[in-house]
Amino acid sequence: xxxxxxxxxxxxxxxxxxxxxxxxxxxxxxxxxxxxxxxxxxxxxxxxxxxxxxxxxxxxxxxxxxxxxxxxxxxxxxxxxxxxxxxxxxxxxxxxxxxxxxxxxxxxxxxxxxxxxxxxxxxxxxxxxxxxxxxxxxxxxxxxxxxxxxxxxxxxxxxxxxxxxxxxxxxxxxxxxxxxxxxxxxxxxxxxxxxxxxxxxxxxxxxxxxxxxxxxxxxxxxxxxxxxxxxxxxxxxxxxxxxxxxxxxxxxxxxxxxxxxxxxxxxxxxxxxxxxxxxxxxxxxxxxxxxxxxxxxxxxxxxxxxxxxxxxxxxxxxxxxxxxxxxxxxxxxxxxxxxxxxxxxxxxxxxxxxxxxxxxxxxxxxxxxxxxxxxxxxxxxxxxxxx
Numbered sequence: 001x002x003x004x005x006x007x008x009x010x011x012x013x014x015x016x017x018x019x020x021x022x023x024x025x026x027x028x029x030x031x032x033x034x035x036x037x038x039x040x041x042x043x044x045x046x047x048x049x050x051x052x053x054x055x056x057x058x059x060x061x062x063x064x065x066x067x068x069x070x071x072x073x074x075x076x077x078x079x080x081x082x083x084x085x086x087x088x089x090x091x092x093x094x095x096x097x098x099x100x101x102x103x104x105x106x107x108x109x110x111x112x113x114x115x116x117x118x119x120x121x122x123x124x125x126x127x128x129x130x131x132x133x134x135x136x137x138x139x140x141x142x143x144x145x146x147x148x149x150x151x152x153x154x155x156x157x158x159x160x161x162x163x164x165x166x167x168x169x170x171x172x173x174x175x176x177x178x179x180x181x182x183x184x185x186x187x188x189x190x191x192x193x194x195x196x197x198x199x200x201x202x203x204x205x206x207x208x209x210x211x212x213x214x215x216x217x218x219x220x221x222x223x224x225x226x227x228x229x230x231x232x233x234x235x236x237x238x239x240x241x242x243x244x245x246x247x248x249x250x251x252x253x254x255x256x257x258x259x260x261x262x263x264x265x266x267x268x269x270x271x272x273x274x275x276x277x278x279x280x281x282x283x284x285x286x287x288x289x290x291x292x293x294x295x296x297x298x299x300x301x302x303x304x305x306x307x308x309x310x311x312x313x314x315x316x317x318x319x320x321x322x323x324x325x326x327x328x329x330x331x332x333x334x335x336x337x338x339x340x341x342x343x344x345x346x347x348x349x350x351x352x353x354x355x356x357x358x359x360x361x362x363x364x365x366x367x368x369x370x371x372x373x374x375x376x377x378x379x380x381x382x383x384x385x386x387x
Contacts, residue, residue, distance in 0.1 A: 102155070104243075104247060105156070107228040108155070108228070109152060110228075111224065111225045111254065112148050112149055112152065114224065115144065115145045115221060116142075116145050118217065118221055119141035137218075143184075144253065147177075147181055148250060148253065151174075151181065151249065151250050154173040154174045154176070154177035157170045157173050158243070168342055171343045172342065172343055174242040174245055175242055175301055178249035179249075179302060181252065182294050185256050185294040186290075186294055188290060189256075189288075189291040189294070190287075192260070192286055192287035192290070193283075193284065193287040196284045199279050200277060200280040212264065215262075216265060218257065219261035219265065222261065225250070225254030226254050226255055226258055229247055230251075232251040235296055236296050239344035240344060240345050241343070242345075244344065245297070245344060248297060259289055259290060260290070262286075264282070266278075267279045267282035270282070304340075304341050307340035308341075309340065310339065310340070310376070312376075313339075313375055318337075318375075321371055322337060325353070328364065330356055331353055331354070332355065332387045333353070333354040333387075334352070334353055335353070337350075347378055347379070348377070349372055349379070350381045350382075351368065351381070351382050352382075352385070353382065353383070354387050355386055356386070357386045361384050364384070365382055368382055369382065
């Protein structure tokens with residue numbers, strides 16, 4: 001059974017506020033923070049408001065931290081260090097995550113290993129034979145392996161629980177990883193367009209057989225990665241979790257590399273048939289394809305990192321909720337309302353209300369919370385000031 005508990009705090013003028021000097025609060029400020037928490041166990045006890053700052057033995061549960069309160073000392077579990085990021089960043093932690101049974105992590109680790117082996121061999125052959133094209137392609141693959149390694153690291157680190165430093169946890173690392181992959185692919189699209197323009201101006205149509213061999217081998221390696229992450233081989237994917245974004249970015253990464261290799265093979269074949277400007281045509285086509293594949297992911301991840309309002313909730317719904325709250329007789333004004341996605345599927349909101357003096361605030365808090373919870377706001381903070 002899904003039980004709900006409601007918590008709010010009230011700052012009394014005569015209560016000790018050790019943090020008031022730091023945050024410019026005086027004794028006349030009366031502010032409320034209101035949040036909802038869900039648990040999937042049945043509780044027989046009735047839930048009553050609990051003061052966050054108290055001297056009794058009760059310790060509240062916080063769904064988010066507020067900058068004007070002190071975090072209780074035991075609210076986060078400690079495992080020898082308050083900053084778990086150090087342990088998560090070690091290679092041993094990533095290796096344990098790969099061996100722990102996560103199929104996608106094992107597949108990504110295998111794909112990275114194949115790409116590292118291939119890029120190393122290509123670099124050595126290019127240096128020994130003096131082929132600048134092979135060396136350049138090897139560095140391109142090495143940089144791509146670095147981004148895929150960051151995706152692997154994000155998969156492992158995102159499983160860590162929140163701590164004192166990262167109070168929301170590490171799940172946004174997967175969003176950041178997806179954004180980084182999308183940015184790299186957009187840069188690759190731009191560089192291919194520049195290369196096509198340069199080939200058109202210089203009228204270069206040299207048939208480089210050694211690059212074709214490299215492209216075929218690279219295509220085979222990347223097709224393995226496409227097969228590993230084939231469930232995410234879509235342009236507009238519905239992201240339910242942060243890991244969906246990361247997996248999708250990995251799939252697009254290897255898919256874009258596959259398209260690039262296929263474009264080089266096609267250009268070589270057309271050149272043998274005597275088609276003029278075949279390289280320009282193929283590189284331009286690959287550049288446009290990669291751009292249109294990656295742009296939806298780039299917009300979505302960028303919107304989350306910029307804390308844009310959740311696009312899946314229409315603006316008319318936000319306006320309707322605003323009007324419903326403002327129309328209450330006990331609410332004078334809705335002075336501020338902010339909503340954003342921490343990660344896909346986790347929406348956070350903050351709203352500030354002006355309430356008439358002497359009005360009971362609890363019905364207002366409960367009404368506002370229930371109203372926005374119907375929109376999908378999992379974590380809501382309400383601040384009340386009196387007029």
